[in-house]
Amino acid sequence: MLDEEILQSEFIYQNKESKEAILTIEGISCAACAWLIEMQLTKLKGIDKISVNATTQRATVTWHDNILQLSDILNAIEHIGYQALPFKANEVEQRNKSISKVFIKRLGISGILMMQIMMIAIGLYFGAFSDMAEHNKIYMRSG
Structure with a gap:
């Protein structure tokens, strides 16, 4: 289906002898992934x-x-082991927005949890838990 000329005209640049396309590849997490894709594709005639x-x-x-x-x-x-699709800027922008929302939620949750830990740490520092059993104090200090 992607080999049809009409569909390719949306995202492929054609020279006299060759074609060029920008692809979005999902699942790349490091430079080694990029290297692997490059090495495997250069083997194709x-x-x-x-x-x-x-x-x-x-x-x-x-x-x-x-x-x-x-x-x-x-x-x-x-x-x-990767999935490649033609690069479309509007789809990438929508995907980036959804990823940003997930990261903002994670940041908010971690901020709330950090505040809880800091409240316990400040209480331990100022001696608020001085009448607590010793094994519980040790539990609160480890971490």
Whole structure:
């Protein structure tokens, strides 16, 4: 389906001899992941060049369309263990917003929990728990 010219015209740049696409690759967590994708795809006949950015989770791929199809490239990436899709800025922006909301929730929860721990630590510092059993004091101090 992605090999159709009409669909590819939305996200592929075509030169005289080759095509170039920017792909979003989900699941990249480090530079080693990017390196693995680059090494495996350079083995494919028809790939001119590939550059994977682990930070943005994007890959720029240039290939010869008469030798290799886009679906072959996507299948090769999936075979390695990652999912690749054509890069679309509005979808990436929506995904980044949803990820930001998750991180803000996590930050809020950790802030609330940190305040609870600080209340106990301040109480221990000022002796508020001086009449507490010794084994409970040891439990409160360890951490």
